[in-house]
């Protein structure tokens with residue numbers, strides 16, 4: 001950075017700036033460095049420069065360091081000044097929204113674009129603002145027109161400002177007559193201030209035409225004109241040669257610089273639209289720019305990163321190797337581990353390369369993290385499209401189906417239609433009329449039960465259950481109880497006074513795992529993705545704890561979800577990446593591996609014939625999406641913990657279905673807030689509504705407090721022989737009965753199946769091959785232990801006091817979990833979908849835990865030791881194909 005204290009220097013720098021130093025001249029002010037204080041000061045304009053105005057030497061931020069280095073001076077010019085003119089921080093540029101229409105946008109990627117735009121004819125428009133036409137203006141107009149400028153003239157401030165609201169007609173240069181001091185119709189200061197107050201007019205070159213005496217005698221006024229927003233002051237003259245010089249200078253310098261800035265705005269807007277993550281640094285690896293995707297991925301606002309060393313955002317030490325290569329002008333390609341704002345690592349496939357803006361020397365380093373490359377290796381959909389394209393909304397629109405059902409019922413029984421339960425009670429009452437006393441009494445009891453409002457709610461009330469052991473009591477009690485726990489103070493630890501800290505469960509920090517390719521090992525593993533013994537832990541390891549993107553792409557493509565939703569693969573991939581990034585890797589159980597596991601189970605269930613017959617492709621997509629997102633942003637603590645600690649989420653959701661509500665809400669918030677991630681953007685409005693309703697319904701169904709309710713409904717409604725096979729009722733033959741009345745595919749029944757499907761997928765871990773079943777048991781226990789630890793430390797009610805890492809018996813907890821939750825549910829589910837391998841593992845795992853319990857084995861370490869000897873054989877039929 002140089003500074004000028006006289007016009008000669010100014011010209012020298014101005015000249016050099018373009019030719020040599022890439023310095024952009026933008027303003028009249030000149031910065032000079034004080035010898036005493038070592039500070040930069042704004043100097044008044046230098047006179048006698050030929051045009052009465054000189055310009056500040058502003059360096060494009062991207063080149064800031066480079067310029068300082070070359071000139072050997074320090075870069076302590078105030079940040080505000082640099083920011084004001086820097087193209088780097090212009091993501092909010094007024095030009096950005098217009099860019100798709102802007103011709104510059106389409107030139108993105110053309111290496112010579114800046115040079116090409118230097119004589120941009122669109123910018124050669126002059127507006128003259130004067131209330132008095134005279135020989136000076138005639139001279140300007142004639143000269144300008146001869147030099148191919150379009151000239152327009154207006155005679156008042158209002159008309160002048162109006163010209164800047166006209167879209168394509170906006171002039172690049174405005175000459176304002178400042179010679180007539182008391183001119184009320186043309187107020188130069190007002191014009192300048194009004195224009196500069198609107199960001200989209202930042203690039204307009206404002207020229208003040210003054211009398212010679214104005215510059216010579218009146219320094220204060222000169223400063224005031226410049227500070228109100230004028231770029232240039234020109235002394236009145238009729239000399240055409242002077243105007244030729246001025247106009248050429250305007251074109252070569254001011255206009256071309258503006259052309260470049262506009263172009264950069266367009267490029268930056270384009271960068272903000274891309275799904276790739278782009279970071280630009282200076283030569284010292286200080287970040288100069290990060291695009292919007294970068295903010296989404298890493299979670300930092302632009303102001304958090306600009307001018308910060310890149311290394312601050314890097315997780316591992318290999319940034320040194322990258323920078324060494326870049327310094328040698330060698331491109332680098334590989335995986336980089338960035339550190340997100342919340343401290344979590346994110347692995348990105350990165351291409352880093354040196355960039356030369358002008359001349360031969362590197363000016364910047366650019367890091368591009370690509371979302372997905374061609375030939376990413378994910379399999380294409382292979383599901384026979386028997387139901388393809390049949391988005392029969394009737395089949396999933398509960399209103400439509402229910403009204404059909406109502407009509408049939410009305411015809412049959414002529415009963416009031418409002419509440420199904422009243423219809424049932426009425427039917428029973430009718431039946432009672434012709435029954436004997438014993439039947440009447442029994443039916444009275446039935447009616448009494450039916451009159452209770454919570455017809456399907458849990459028949460297991462914690463306080464009423466007599467569990468065999470306290471671990472089971474703790475676990476099942478905690479799982480099926482809603483809201484905060486009211487436990488006695490004896491459960492609390494009294495040796496710590498720390499207060500509870502709410503964890504940042506909100507939007508959290510986004511992180512991404514972009515990949516250009518799937519490694520052969522991952523590919524080989526993913527070939528097994530539709531087998532019940534699929535090893536999700538291996539995928540977790542191979543994918544560096546990002547299994548959801550890999551498995552997600554694999555299965556979503558298999559089910560052709562992108563086609564069903566009408567979105568492209570990149571959107572699907574970007575979406576998966578963001579969703580996975582909102583799972584907490586530090587949770588031992590509720591992390592993205594669990595989501596991948598649930599997704600895998602869901603996909604396997606969807607492949608079963610009974611399910612295939614029942615669900616259409618939109619249903620399938622909803623199931624897969626719900627599985628992927630069902631635990632997003634899980635804090636690793638239960639809803640009861642959040643309620644007890646008065647966490648923001650518990651307050652937001654009034655202690656009701658806290659986590660599940662959050663998972664569902666965040667899913668839609670993340671998906672719809674950014675077009676690049678919005679996998680639903682291709683859906684019709686009505687279809688989207690149905691999809692949203694379905695996904696929310698399924699995520700909410702994973703809430704364990706409603707476990708028995710969902711199971712009971714499924715058992716009573718779905719898991720019965722086909723109604724059409726049953727004996728006719730009340731003299732009706734099967735052919736008399738409307739299919740909508742009893743067919744097992746009513747919308748509500750389909751919903752019950754989908755709820756059961758995701759519920760089973762969610763807790764399928766005890767039915768997986770032993771090694772995996774044990775690993776999951778270990779992980780969930782560890783998460784429970786962590787919660788207990790935290791509750792004790794923070795004097796909170798201890799939700800599951802038996803889950804203490806020192807004393808807890810893992811086998812007992814698993815036996816209890818299977819006795820009360822798993823065994824019945826999976827027997828029921830198996831009788832519906834027929835999946836023998838699932839039951840085989842469930843039963844043999846149960847026996848395994850029983851054996852351990854008998855031997856008195858308690859801890860995880862002891863269990864792990866037994867693992868090598870007791871692995872069961874996988875049955876022949878374990879595959880799905």
Ligand SMILES: Nc1ncnc2c1ncn2[C@@H]1O[C@@H]2COP(=O)(O)O[C@H]2[C@H]1O
Nearest residue numbers: 702704762763765766776777780814817
């Ligand atoms: N193997 C297991 N042992 C004990 N509890 C489990 C096991 N697997 C799942 N769970 C619990 O079941 C719950 C199902 O819903 P969540 O995923 O919210 O949280 C899960 C755990 O709390």
